[in-house]
Amino acid sequence: MIRTRSGLLAVILVLVAVPGAWADRDPSILAQFDVYTDGDFLLIPVTVHGKTYPFVVDTGCENTVIDASLTKGEPIDTKEWKRPGGKVSKTLKLYKAPAMKIGPIAWQSNKPVVGEDLNQLREISGHLFFGIIGMDFLSNYAVKIDFDLGKLFLLNSPTSPLGKTIPIIFLEKEKRRPFVVGDIDGWGPEVLLIDTGDIGFGSLKKNLFQALARKGLIKGLADSKSFTLLGMQKHYDGWLKRLAVGDESPCAVNFGESTLGISNLGIRFWQRYNMILDFPAQTLHLQRRRVFANDDLCNWSGLTLQRKEKKTVVLEIIEKSPAAKAGLMAGDAILKIDGQEVGQTRVAELMKLFSVKGKKVRVVYERDQTEAEVVLSLNPWEKKHLCPTFLEKEPSAKVQASLLSDRGLAYHMKKEPDRAIADFDEAIRLDPGNVEAYVKRAEFWVDKKETSKALADYSEAIPRKPKDPELFWGRALVYQDYKDPKKALQDLQECLRLVPKNPLVFKEMGRVYAQQGEIEKALANADEAIRLDPADAEAVVLRAACFRMRKQPEKALQEFGKAIAINPKCAWAYVERGILLLQGGDCDKALPDLNKGIQLGHRTPQVFFWRAMVFHVQKNEAKVIPDLEESARLDPTSSLAHLGLAWTLSTASDDALRDGRKALVHAQKGCELTDYKNPGALETLAAAHAECGNFRDAVRWQKEALQLYAGADILSGRIIPVAGNQTTELARRRLGSYERNMPTRE
Numbered sequence: 077m078i079r080t081r082s083g084l085l086a087v088i089l090v091l092v093a094v095p096g097a098w099a100d101r102d103p104s105i106l107a108q109f110d111v112y113t114d115g116d117f118l119l120i121p122v123t124v125h126g127k128t129y130p131f132v133v134d135t136g137c138e139n140t141v142i143d144a145s146l147t148k149g150e151p152i153d154t155k156e157w158k159r160p161g162g163k164v165s166k167t168l169k170l171y172k173a174p175a176m177k178i179g180p181i182a183w184q185s186n187k188p189v190v191g192e193d194l195n196q197l198r199e200i201s202g203h204l205f206f207g208i209i210g211m212d213f214l215s216n217y218a219v220k221i222d223f224d225l226g227k228l229f230l231l232n233s234p235t236s237p238l239g240k241t242i243p244i245i246f247l248e249k250e251k252r253r254p255f256v257v258g259d260i261d262g263w264g265p266e267v268l269l270i271d272t273g274d275i276g277f278g279s280l281k282k283n284l285f286q287a288l289a290r291k292g293l294i295k296g297l298a299d300s301k302s303f304t305l306l307g308m309q310k311h312y313d314g315w316l317k318r319l320a321v322g323d324e325s326p327c328a329v330n331f332g333e334s335t336l337g338i339s340n341l342g343i344r345f346w347q348r349y350n351m352i353l354d355f356p357a358q359t360l361h362l363q364r365r366r367v368f369a370n371d372d373l374c375n376w377s378g379l380t381l382q383r384k385e386k387k388t389v390v391l392e393i394i395e396k397s398p399a400a401k402a403g404l405m406a407g408d409a410i411l412k413i414d415g416q417e418v419g420q421t422r423v424a425e426l427m428k429l430f431s432v433k434g435k436k437v438r439v440v441y442e443r444d445q446t447e448a449e450v451v452l453s454l455n456p457w458e459k460k461h462l463c464p465t466f467l468e469k470e471p472s473a474k475v476q477a478s479l480l481s482d483r484g485l486a487y488h489m490k491k492e493p494d495r496a497i498a499d500f501d502e503a504i505r506l507d508p509g510n511v512e513a514y515v516k517r518a519e520f521w522v523d524k525k526e527t528s529k530a531l532a533d534y535s536e537a538i539p540r541k542p543k544d545p546e547l548f549w550g551r552a553l554v555y556q557d558y559k560d561p562k563k564a565l566q567d568l569q570e571c572l573r574l575v576p577k578n579p580l581v582f583k584e585m586g587r588v589y590a591q592q593g594e595i596e597k598a599l600a601n602a603d604e605a606i607r608l609d610p611a612d613a614e615a616v617v618l619r620a621a622c623f624r625m626r627k628q629p630e631k632a633l634q635e636f637g638k639a640i641a642i643n644p645k646c647a648w649a650y651v652e653r654g655i656l657l658l659q660g661g662d663c664d665k666a667l668p669d670l671n672k673g674i675q676l677g678h679r680t681p682q683v684f685f686w687r688a689m690v691f692h693v694q695k696n697e698a699k700v701i702p703d704l705e706e707s708a709r710l711d712p713t714s715s716l717a718h719l720g721l722a723w724t725l726s727t728a729s730d731d732a733l734r735d736g737r738k739a740l741v742h743a744q745k746g747c748e749l750t751d752y753k754n755p756g757a758l759e760t761l762a763a764a765h766a767e768c769g770n771f772r773d774a775v776r777w778q779k780e781a782l783q784l785y786a787g788a789d790i791l792s793g794r795i796i797p798v799a800g801n802q803t804t805e806l807a808r809r810r811l812g813s814y815e816r817n818m819p820t821r822e
Contacts, residue, residue, distance in 0.1 A: 106217065107179035107230040113223050115347040116424045117203055118272055120228060123177040129206035131178075133219070133228065134273030135353065136340060137210035138252040140173075140189045141305075146206060147171045147191035155190070157306070166306055168192065178209060181230065186611030186642055187212055192305060200303045200391075201275075202383035202423035208273065211355075215251040216645040218354040221272075223347050224365055233356035234675070239363030242322035244270070244355065245489050254353065256360060257489045258341070261318035261326055262293045264495075265486035266339055268321075270353065270360070274342030276302075279334035280316075281482070283475050286333070286466045289314060297462045300332055301392075309335050312464065324362065356645070356677050376454035377430035377437070379404060381423050388418045388426070390441075396457045402450040404441065411447065412440035430454060477507035485516050488523070496520055511537045515550060525713075527558045545574040552584065561588050579608035583615045590618065595625050613643035617652055624656045632656055647678030655686050663690045681711035688720065697728045708742065719746035719760045726763040727822040736767035755784035759807060766819040774814040782807055 109120040118133040124146050151169040171191045176183035198204055220229040245255040254270045288294045294314040302309045311333040318326035352361040378397020379390050390408045393400045410418050413429045414437045437452045484499030500517040518533035534551035552567035565588055571581045586601030599622040605615035620635030636653040639646055654669030670687040688703035701724055707717035725739035743764040750757045758781035766774035785804050810820050
């Protein structure tokens with residue numbers, strides 16, 4: 077989120093896109109821009125209505141924002157920005173996105189943008205920017221920031237590795253905001269937003285900041301101010317001695333106290349590294365810069381500046397500081413610092429002139445149309461001793477529960493389940509009404525595939541907050557995992573009752589109906605989702621999938637094309653079109669689509685299974701096996717993946733690919749998942765035994781399979797997926813082979 081702090085301010089230089097030699101020799105580079113190297117705002121050129129303006133690159137902002145002066149027409153919708161507790165802080169106006177280009181890249185989303193008067197932020201930051209590029213654009217790319225070169229690159233994903241890698245976490249499916257897990261020495265993990273729109277070190281949730289200060293982990297408390305789209309926010313800040321991200325060495329961080337209910341790390345923290353934010357691959361690459369261990373510049377003057385009406389003006393003066401002792405006052409217009417004309421020099425550059433401890437700096441200023449000069453002696457001053465009441469006051473049970481619930485989520489993200497569940501349990505014990513703790517624990521159980529426990533937690537949360545549609549939405553998704561579509565639909569209907577005309581709910585209902593084979597109901601819900609949000613590419617994919625299930629491939633292909641035109645990064649569209657092409661027998665076209673879907677992050681067990689089908693048809697057994705292994709790893713309950721893998725490992729024509737023992741493990745798992753009642757599964761088990769040389773067992777299970785066929789002359793491809801349709805005559809031939817101590821080869 078756009079956030080400036082007193083003492084960390086700056087001013088604009090008009091930036092232009094620079095194609096440069098990098099783009100000529102590296103095809104992964106889609107665009108590159110010059111940016112500042114000192115932790116100032118990341119400004120890049122964006123063309124709107126044919127004119128180019130500087131925009132801030134802000135990974136902490138969900139939606140792209142344009143200045144109110146660039147909007148046209150009336151708002152098409154509004155969006156509420158809420159503080160913790162659900163209180164509405166600001167109503168944002170949404171506008172149809174204008175024709176825009178980010179450098180050479182055309183804005184290809186039909187999603188609306190926020191229209192907002194950015195004048196106050198321009199004054200406070202000193203930058204004449206006219207918009208904010210948010211995650212609705214950035215999430216489609218890998219963003220490389222090279223502070224040493226002063227370059228920002230937009231890259232295709234996946235990227236080449238750079239330094240150490242850390243997982244990027246998205247807490248929402250829509251990839252609205254990127255997080256990492258940091259470790260706070262003496263406390264534990266915390267989920268932190270990667271926020272390039274904050275030019276400070278970052279901030280910690282208010283309750284956590286206060287808890288760490290009480291424990292003595294945050295020291296040097298000071299009054300501070302931050303400026304966001306919500307206006308000025310007063311808060312405390314202080315130094316946290318040790319914070320580590322990933323396996324990086326801990327370092328000291330000057331955190332503010334967040335009033336927005338979220339912890340974040342700003343650009344002043346990240347500028348220690350050259351970095352790649354590979355959002356599609358959900359990977360952060362960090363490479364330490366030469367300045368990593370350097371001390372951060374300190375403002376020894378006690379004044380902060382802003383740009384107002386083309387003047388550089390004192391924003392505020394800290395009591396007893398050198399600026400206060402010299403007689404400077406808020407509102408004074410600064411003309412020269414240390415002999416240097418202020419002019420249009422960036423405020424960040426000007427503040428560096430106050431960073432040398434012990435230096436005497438001459439400042440020429442204007443007040444009431446009269447010029448004057450003072451000398452600032454840049455020495456430490458006696459700062460006001462702060463002793464906020466929260467330092468002495470023990471936190472309530474609710475506050476403690478909230479802290480534990482948040483830490484439990486961080487442990488969950490770090491894959492430390494025992495600590496995560498301990499924190500969730502203690503949070504609920506301290507505050508049985510803590511809905512967030514139940515929800516976070518429910519999501520923990522979902523990831524552990526313990527859906528009955530997840531349902532129990534959602535069912536505990538809902539009576540405590542019965543008008544929260546998110547709870548019914550979450551439980552509906554769990555019911556789908558639990559294979560209970562009827563209850564899933566009931567919860568989705570309740571979502572619609574609480575929030576009518578929600579396109580996401582109609583889309584999800586359509587998916588449930590499609591999974592149940594109720595194609596007409598699925599299509600009706602897809603149509604309604606598209607009517608409510610024509611820019612939702614996934615809703616168009618759902619409609620295309622309905623046409624595919626209707627055996628209308630031409631219409632389906634048209635709809636898939638529309639979805640990709642709306643969002644060329646819609647992985648699901650490529651996957652579903654690939655499946656359609658495979659079913660139509662066009663493997664050569666199906667494979668690139670499935671590859672593209674996987675590259676864009678659609679790494680589901682189903683997509684790897686379908687790609688294995690393509691490789692099987694192409695007789696590429698070496699690629700069939702790893703895809704089926706990945707499908708089985710992602711969904712250990714998939715009998716299709718286990719049986720397909722077992723069949724290939726047992727019957728592959730290449731001796732080097734066969735592995736009887738491994739095949740036997742997967743065949744037994746597939747039989748367990750089908751209760752030993754599926755003839756194709758039993759045939760797969762027989763083939764695995766034969767490959768291991770256990771021909772007596774192979775004969776036994778092959779005879780069992782023949783009995784289960786019970787006269788059926790076709791084996792569904794759903795039973796032995798890689799083998800295709802098989803007749804009982806072929807099954808009898810296999811039995812004969814086993815009786816002659818010969819394994820099966822396909």
